[in-house]
Amino acid sequence: MNSVIQKANRIIIKVGSSLVTNDGRGLDHAAIARWAAQISALRNLGKEVVLVSSGAIAEGMLRLRFDQRPTDVHELQACAAVGQMGLAQIYETSFRAHGLGTAQVLLTHADLADRERYLNARSTLTTLLRFGVVPIINENDTVVTDEIKFGDNDTLGALVANLIEADALVILTDQKGLFSADPRKDPAAYLIAEGKAGDPSLEAMAGGAGSSLGRGGMLTKILAAKRAARSGADTVIAWGREDDVLTRLAGGEAIGTQLLAQTGRTTARKQWMSDHLHTAGKVVLDAGAVAKLSKEGKSLLPIGVVEVRGEFGRGAVITCLSEDGTPIARGISNYTSSEARRIMRKPSTDIETILGFLEGPELIHRDNMVLI
Numbered sequence: 001m002n003s004v005i006q007k008a009n010r011i012i013i014k015v016g017s018s019l020v021t022n023d024g025r026g027l028d029h030a031a032i033a034r035w036a037a038q039i040s041a042l043r044n045l046g047k048e049v050v051l052v053s054s055g056a057i058a059e060g061m062l063r064l065r066f067d068q069r070p071t072d073v074h075e076l077q078a079c080a081a082v083g084q085m086g087l088a089q090i091y092e093t094s095f096r097a098h099g100l101g102t103a104q105v106l107l108t109h110a111d112l113a114d115r116e117r118y119l120n121a122r123s124t125l126t127t128l129l130r131f132g133v134v135p136i137i138n139e140n141d142t143v144v145t146d147e148i149k150f151g152d153n154d155t156l157g158a159l160v161a162n163l164i165e166a167d168a169l170v171i172l173t174d175q176k177g178l179f180s181a182d183p184r185k186d187p188a189a190y191l192i193a194e195g196k197a198g199d200p201s202l203e204a205m206a207g208g209a210g211s212s213l214g215r216g217g218m219l220t221k222i223l224a225a226k227r228a229a230r231s232g233a234d235t236v237i238a239w240g241r242e243d244d245v246l247t248r249l250a251g252g253e254a255i256g257t258q259l260l261a262q263t264g265r266t267t268a269r270k271q272w273m274s275d276h277l278h279t280a281g282k283v284v285l286d287a288g289a290v291a292k293l294s295k296e297g298k299s300l301l302p303i304g305v306v307e308v309r310g311e312f313g314r315g316a317v318i319t320c321l322s323e324d325g326t327p328i329a330r331g332i333s334n335y336t337s338s339e340a341r342r343i344m345r346k347p348s349t350d351i352e353t354i355l356g357f358l359e360g361p362e363l364i365h366r367d368n369m370v371l372i
């Protein structure tokens, strides 16, 4: 089978600490330069790429002259803050060599569980992609303790794949992919070329949670693939030092382990929206807006809304009805119910004057909407 990366338009690439820091010996300039060159080539193919990079703690330990990983959480946090400067610097320089700008985005899992922050992170990332910038994401280690203890950027990569509905997640690591058992311990272990994301037998191969404490290990990668598949993203786990790994994947070559999502993006998104039915407020649309949504695939603008029913917050999933009460679409509202009442029937150019701020010209952006 061809690599799923060939067809993927929006790709999250996660690189692990050992790769980025040359097994803790210091930032691997040459490897990072090679990935930057390949990501630039992917961008020239029209693909959008977001990089999730670990390595802040490993690099910070080196800069603060720790021989061993500190056990004190606040010392780890200090290492992460110091090391992150190195990461930001090297990525900026490496991508600049290809005429690409970078942006630093530090996130916590809690940020992505909060609806409003989730929407903000989503809008910022998609705007950065629109600007042609490569977002470089890491955990915001200063403010969290759980993630720092378990070191889990694999999960963050999957959450970002869900957040911006990526087509694929590529996890680059220090092994050629998922093996039937940990290849460091079992010399007879063989590479699994393809599997179904979410297949429980894969978790057993990754050795269980016990072996993944301290660093993510393979289990968090398998669980990340399962999570990424919820929004329809396929996952590839591959060796980060394989020659031209990213460009070869983009060329269709199957390298490493492919874990395929079992539901497509549209089905996954519909599922997500239907999971949020219980929070729904409602908006009633005029005939013109109904046609724009259902026939032309457009966003919902406030001008097409004639009534707002119920109370809801920004980021709530709301249902759009036609004037005869037929459900048309469901989607995430950019405005609260009281704001929506003030801007309904008004052109989007008036929103800022009426509310004093602008979250976006649309009440529900097309990307956040499914037709019923």
Ligand SMILES: Nc1ncnc2c1ncn2[C@@H]1O[C@H](COP(=O)(O)OP(=O)(O)O)[C@@H](O)[C@H]1O
Residues within 6 Å of the ligand: 015, 016, 017, 018, 019, 172, 173, 174, 175, 177, 178, 179, 180, 181, 182, 183, 184, 205, 206, 207, 211, 215, 216, 217, 218, 219
């Ligand atoms: N079934 C398996 N296949 C491959 N690697 C495995 C497996 N089970 C455990 N591992 C271990 O997982 C490690 C990769 O995880 P980790 O060290 O967290 O990397 P990263 O820093 O890239 O996230 C490998 O070096 C390997 O020892």
Ligand SMILES: N[C@@H](CCC(=O)OP(=O)(O)O)C(=O)O
Residues within 6 Å of the ligand: 015, 016, 017, 018, 053, 054, 055, 056, 057, 058, 080, 138, 139, 141, 150, 151, 152, 153, 154, 215, 216, 217
């Ligand atoms: N935020 C941490 C991430 C730690 C982590 O997940 O590491 P890894 O298992 O190597 O991807 C850091 O930058 O060190």
